[in-house]
Amino acid sequence: MANAPATTRAQQRADTRERIVEAALEAFAEKGFRGASTRDIAQRAGTNQGLITYHFRSKDDLWQAAADRIFGMLQKSLGERLGSLDVRDPRERAREAIRAYVRFAAAHPELFRLMVDEGKNSEDRMKWLVDTHLKPRFDEFARAGGSPISGSNPSLLPHAYYVMAGAGSLIFAVAPECRRLTGLDPTTEAAIEAHANFVADLLAP
Amino acid sequence: MANAPATTRAQQRADTRERIVEAALEAFAEKGFRGASTRDIAQRAGTNQGLITYHFRSKDDLWQAAADRIFGMLQKSLGERLGSLDVRDPRERAREAIRAYVRFAAAHPELFRLMVDEGKNSEDRMKWLVDTHLKPRFDEFARAGGSPISGSNPSLLPHAYYVMAGAGSLIFAVAPECRRLTGLDPTTEAAIEAHANFVADLLAP
DNA sequence: CCATTGGCTTGTCAAGTGAACAGTTCGCTG
DNA sequence: CAGCGAACTGTTCACTTGACAAGCCAATGG
Structure with a gap:
């Protein structure tokens, strides 16, 4: 029997998006739209900046x-x-x-x-x-x-x-x-x- | 009799500072501290960015x-x-x-x-x-x-x-x-x- | 089991950013 | 009226920004 993967692709995708959105809400509320950088948001979410423009086209x-x-x-x-x-x-x-x-x-x-x-x-x-x-x-x-x-x-x-x-x-x-x-x-x-x-x-x- | 200058030095200084502060208040209120750039403020005040760091040391x-x-x-x-x-x-x-x-x-x-x-x-x-x-x-x-x-x-x-x-x-x-x-x-x-x-x-x- | 997919990472870019500074203008003082 | 110095200008510098392209690799499905 093959090992079931720890997390499915769909789960991972949803989890990541969720983490990013939560971090973004926090950052936008704290610093305003222009004041919050996508890099800062990525860091709060525990990922990198490129991933944000992948999941969400733009800021x-x-x-x-x-x-x-x-x-x-x-x-x-x-x-x-x-x-x-x-x-x-x-x-x-x-x-x-x-x-x-x-x-x-x-x-x-x-x-x-x-x-x-x-x-x-x-x-x-x-x-x-x-x-x-x-x-x-x-x-x-x-x-x-x-x-x-x-x-x-x-x-x-x-x-x-x-x-x-x-x-x-x-x-x-x-x-x-x-x-x-x-x-x-x-x-x-x-x-x-x-x-x-x-x-x-x-x-x- | 020598021409009195149109504006004295003290007046000019005060006027300029006043224009910059007013523009800054407008910009800060509109975009927040980080969102407002000193260049934008200078433009609203009708001057250039260098003048801001001259009159005010920093943002x-x-x-x-x-x-x-x-x-x-x-x-x-x-x-x-x-x-x-x-x-x-x-x-x-x-x-x-x-x-x-x-x-x-x-x-x-x-x-x-x-x-x-x-x-x-x-x-x-x-x-x-x-x-x-x-x-x-x-x-x-x-x-x-x-x-x-x-x-x-x-x-x-x-x-x-x-x-x-x-x-x-x-x-x-x-x-x-x-x-x-x-x-x-x-x-x-x-x-x-x-x-x-x-x-x-x-x-x- | 392997080719493919797709979530993710990394590197790069042009367009800003605040600060600093050399150069220019011109009102004031001696 | 000479020239000093304050007010102002334009440019440069080191750095950050959002966006993008290319590559990586684990999950997927045949």
């Missing part, structure tokens, strides 16, 4: 894969949390949605960093991000949280959306700064819960 | 000058606004401080972009920024706005600070994204006032 394609990954995680995380919630009261559902979002922002500050890095310019990456990932999230926000938060005034929806995103994410996105500035480590469980409740109390009291 | 020094500029503007802007306000009620003063901050964030989104770009890592620029500019602002926030906002619970101060900063700034920092995502142009006077009131109502109702 842009790799960035899209990284964005797909983090937004996929967000959708899955929020979906699970709200799906298994049998509360009908809209305000209570809105509160729980806000708290779920804050917890996700704490666990994955890369999401916010990516959004800010790209949202400030009008390049193709921003347009792709809005059309592919942000639009669906915003529409869902309008449906679920609009009324309890913005008081059923639709013209306030954009304000409410960006207030929630900014208020819920910033402290985790600049965690090193927060530690040095305030002494509070926002990555602790207690700080995360305190922040989630603080934001929920503000937006859906 | 780091130029970045500090840019940070000094935007934080100086913030301090001046808030100081003027609150100085000429003869309202004694703490809550009303807090509301006005919040609204003043939101207006500044709208007029100068570079402030928030710089903070996020640097606050996410632990490099020297972040430490310098905290010690030199952020610490004083945070202390003042604790003195003036702490009680009306965080309900006199000092352990909530960091949360309140980052909620205000994030909620008040994000929509302006990612204005191109906001336009495409929601249809709302956050740079209009109406949108700015709406946002200022929205945030003030949340934090100091």
